[in-house]
Amino acid sequence: MTWSNPLKSWKQWLPKRLVALSVLVGIVAGCGALLFNLLLGWADEAFIVRAAGYHMPQPGSEGGPSLASGPSRRWVLLLAPAVGGLLSGLLVYTFAPEAEGHGTDAVVDTFHHMRGFIRARVPVIKTLASALTIGSGGSAGREGPIAQIGAGFGSSLATWLKAGDHERRLLMLAGAAGGLGAVFRAPLGAAFFAAEVLYRDVEFEAAALIPGFVASIVAYSVYCTVTGVWGAIFIVPQLTFNHPLELLFYLALGGLCALVGVVHVRVFYGLRDRVFRRWRIPNHIKPAIGGLLVGIIGFFVPQVLGMGYGWTQLAIDGQLSVRLALTIVGLKIVATGLTIGSGGSGGVFAPSITIGACLGAAVGTFLHRLLPGVVAQPAAYVLVGMAGFFAGVSKTPVATLIMVSEMATGYGLLAPLMLTTAAAYLLTPLKFSIYEKQLNSRADSPAHTGEYLSDALAGLHVRDAMPSPAALTTFRLDTLLPEILTAVAASQQHVFPVLNAQDEIRGVILLDDLRSFLTLRDVPSHAIIAHDLLSPQFVTVHPDEDLKAAVQKLRESRQMELVVVEHEGSPKVAGILGRHDILGAYQDHVRQPVD
Secondary structure, three states, X not given: OOOOOOOOOHHHHHHHHHHHXXXXXXXXXXXXXXXXXXXXXXXXXXXXXHOOOOEOOOXXXXXXXXXXXXXXXXXXXXXXXXXXXXXXXXXXXXXXXXXXXXXXXXXXXXXXXXOOOOOOHHHHHHHHHHHHHHHOOXXXXXXXXXXXXXXXXXXXXXXXXXXXXXXXXXXXXXXXHHHHHHHHOOHHHHHHHHHHOOEOXXXXXXXXXXXXXXXXXXXXXXXXXXXXXXXXXXXXXXXXXXXXXXXXXHHHHHHHHHXXXXXXXXHHHHHHHHOHXXXXXXXHHHHHHHHHHHXXXXXHOHHHOOOOHHHHHHHHOOOOOHHHHHHHHHHHHHHHHHHHHOOOEOEOHHXXXXXXXXXXXXXXXXXXXXXXXXXXXXXXXXXHHHHHHHHHHHOOHHHHHHHHHHHOOOOOOHHHHHHHHHHHHHHOOOOOOOOOOOEOOHHHOHHXXXXXHHHHHHOOEHHHHOOOOOOOOOEEOOOEHHHHXXXXXXXXXXXXXXXXXXXXXXXXXXXHXXXXXXXXXXXXXXXXEHHHHOOOOOOEEOOOOEHHHHHHHHHHHOOOEEEEEOOOOOOOEEEEEEHHHHHHHHHXXXXXXXX
């Protein structure tokens, strides 16, 4: 009786294991989103509502829309962001300095350069610090921190299970997708975002899509079941596109989004690099200084404080004037740079969405007044501006298109969304991204080191890499040691074939095995022959074998060179193939001009 092991192939079961683990990651990501919102609510209640007497507007599904009343104790707005920044800075720079800034960028960097490892304490510190930063009025978003919570659990789970780097990276991305899908209530777009945000070119980490789908759906379901609120975060009227002339306006909006996006990125990293990082003061207090500057802005224009989703809802509802919308655009850019550039903890997703929404609102309102018969729904420009602006600064046009379509609860704006996001993405130079840890393409990522080399080698053969014919140093089975040493000293080879009387290979002598004899002065002439020096095993390749297999044989044999025989199974030696020959063939291949 024979017993068959059902786990014959690990690779066969890996996708099923990933799906199962992604469910668990999604549950934790959904619970993490709930916990973060709870802490954020407490912080907002303490700093803004009770202390300042200020009720910010909320998105439609979270109690809006309603116009905010002016703060009854406006002077508190000067100090609240500074206090929140100080507490956040003390937490972050004392316990987990890598938790500073926006969480999504940290996830991107971890994927590329840290093999998916996230310290277990980072999501905890990020949660507390971000709740304090945002809840006290800092201009930042909750999506980045929540994405890092899910990503941190995915990373920790993979580490606990002793999974490989590839699986750890995928579970980390699944956790990020889960957090985004829950808090933004856009599960499909969140999964695509986690797979797309890694690169500035339009590329995806395709292997992360299925785990991302599963985790995002589960997290979304957990989050909405507990809160009792399903559907999109904003309440959006039925919007349609039905006038071709508007395509010109949407194209212009895409260009405007690109222009403002470049300004946003320059201000964001300019404040961080040229101001806060040059100050020779402890990092712990820099977020407090950034918060104080945000408080000064908020004292005069409180609309720039917090995430800004309430003002985005009001923009959709048509309750923002062109002047107020443009004011929010300009000051929100500065406030976000001050909050996060100083070392505060929070995401850049929400501020970017708010900036894009207000920019679209200003354009839509102006065009509606100018051409009411053509631009009948200014709210459409709010959503399209939101998508175009974020697609440009985040380099995620596909994910943003899907997410905004989910928020609009339909695809009535699909054509303008496609046009504006494409225009904004193409017109925003590649180097201007709000996520500085993005790499241009998969080929640049250490996570994929060797993949492209392996594919190229699989398309090349040993005959393509064999050096041009030259004198090959070989020995007979009865060649004496002194003769061998003399020949080896004059040769560049590392592996020496040993032949019988019929010129058939019977083994090899390795240079490493001869090194001890090279230092001996009096070697007995007849005591040692080639047969005595044969390596216990040797590996051959043939001209039709691909170089990928040859590299594998080199690695397994731990030799510098392989003997090439005339054809598979032949005992006749055709040459020697070395590591440098393979590298030369690869370089010649990649330098060939494309027809």
